Amino acid sequence: MNKFRIDEFKITKFNSRRYLGVGLTKLDNNILIYGEHKSGKSTTLDALSYAIFGIKGSSRSINNRAETYIKISNDELELTLDRKAGNNHRLTIKNLTDGSIETITEIESINCKLIDLFNLPSEDCLEFKTKLLYQDQESSLKKYDSKKLWRIISFYTSLSSKNEEIEKLRNEIKSKVEEREYSFIEKKELESNLNEKRSVIYSSKNYIEHLDQLISSYDNGSIKQVFDVKKTSIELWKDIRSLQGKNISLQQELNKASRSKLDLEKFHEETLINLIKEVISVLICPVCGKRANLSKIEYKYNAKKCPYCGDESYDKELYDNIAQRIQLSNDELPKLNEKIKGIYEERKKNYETLNEFKNKLNDLDLILNPEIVRSTEDFESFEDDKFKNFIETQREKLNKFQNDFKEIETDIKELTNQIEIKNNEIIKITTDIKSLEENISTLEKELEEKSSKKFLELVNYYYGKIMGYKKQPIILENGKLFFKTRFRNKYEEIDDISASKEIGESEKKCLDTSLLFTFIDLNNEYNSSLIDFVILDDPADGLYDDVSLPVDAQHKTNLLNLIKEKCVNNDTQFLILTADKTYNEILELPTTSIKFNTDLYRFDSQ
Missing domain, CATH: 1.10.287 (Helix Hairpins)
Structure with missing residues (x-):
């Protein structure tokens, strides 16, 4: 089965009365969606991801204001998704070969079907999130923990089975x-x-x-x-x-x-956590008959929750009693x-x-x-x-x-x-x-040699194309991304890419788009996912071209030229949200717009 692209969509309402939505928009392929500041570009991105995967697709909580429509298709199937707040959801699947139609209205069944059709590994939609470029840095891929990042990289390099095997071994270790x-x-x-x-x-x-x-x-x-x-x-x-x-x-x-x-x-001289584990170890759940998970005791203690059920209203009586006994023992x-x-x-x-x-x-x-x-x-x-x-x-x-x-x-x-x-x-x-740890080490080495090598080649390539001579080598260590800067005196400096204070805003933006381009290329090479579209929220916002610098350091132009190149090569379908009308001087894409709600009460300064 070939990949899916978006044919048309409509956002009637989503999340807030201030947001006026987007009218029925038909797509030949790529599109540029204009919206002035405060018109709801980020809301539109969330609304589109909600239109596809419901509440699991959106990065924000959904209130009672949600009504979306989207049609997605490939050469074989046409998927129509109508979603409204609550349980009013419908997926219609039309077979373009024989004309047969299947309709699903149960939310979980809809998502399970989409996961299957798009060839995604899990219902948490993590791999789908790589198709979205947010303004919000907390939603950036570079902020993901090592487990999530490795899962994404292994999926897009067709080594999910290796990563799954590693996770299985890790779960075995937890059990052991x-x-x-x-x-x-x-x-x-x-x-x-x-x-x-x-x-x-x-x-x-x-x-x-x-x-x-x-x-x-x-x-x-x-x-x-x-x-x-x-x-x-x-x-x-x-x-x-x-x-x-x-x-x-x-x-x-x-x-x-x-x-x-x-x-x-x-x-005497015992740790509080170990003694709590001893007390809890004798308890059995009256419903399922299972014993308490001792590995979570320390977390529950630090969070001041009940050590058995995790109830947050626990009065800490057991913790206090054991602490008193330890102190009494040490004193007496x-x-x-x-x-x-x-x-x-x-x-x-x-x-x-x-x-x-x-x-x-x-x-x-x-x-x-x-x-x-x-x-x-x-x-x-x-x-x-x-x-x-x-x-x-x-x-x-x-x-x-x-x-x-x-x-x-x-x-x-x-x-x-x-x-x-x-x-x-x-x-x-x-x-x-x-033995399990040794097996994991072997698999991780194989995963690193195959997956991370390919991933790092691409992400460094795209980061270099955008940043020009200002580029820094990107490395992957223990599932985390770092900048590795070398100096002439052979001194090296390492910056944690996930730490927001260690890198500048323009670097963050360039890095986010480099990651997006990387996963587009990997998906095209390995056909891991059947989703063939990306949604970008103002990808060049905050980037400027300094004419006093060499041509290869014009970050905004470099980024937009890469998008244009991918549009021309038909690498994937781009839906780009922006307030900057100069984008299309380079991109030359069809456009639509988000209306700014002028029916807002304006407060005059006194």
């Missing part, structure tokens, strides 16, 4: 990174559980050993010696009992402090560590004293066991029946502890295995990501 994020969180949770289990073992180990020694000393009768010390060395016993009472209290304090430390360590953990250190030091001194007592009692190491000392203190003698019953109760307690410990040790082994599995998962995901 998200998977790895969840794996890190799951691993951290497993490690936290493991630490808690080990803490239980650690905090109870001494107690169980003491309990075991208590029961063994009863079974073999050696505890009788402790009862003897109690009866015969009353003052020494008081000191032993006092120290072991303190040791029991210290152990209880230590257990409590260790549990608090585990809680605080979950927040050093103090708690000092407290734990102090407990160990005090207990160490107590045992040093107890060892001195032990030496006085013929190395009776049973007095080093706080449970034996406490049990001896609570009962009259070894033969006391109550003591016997107490021992049996302790025996049952010991058996239960030992069984519980076996279960905990089994849990520890299982958790250790799960952490190892999770580590291996993370390693594999990281390897997969690296």
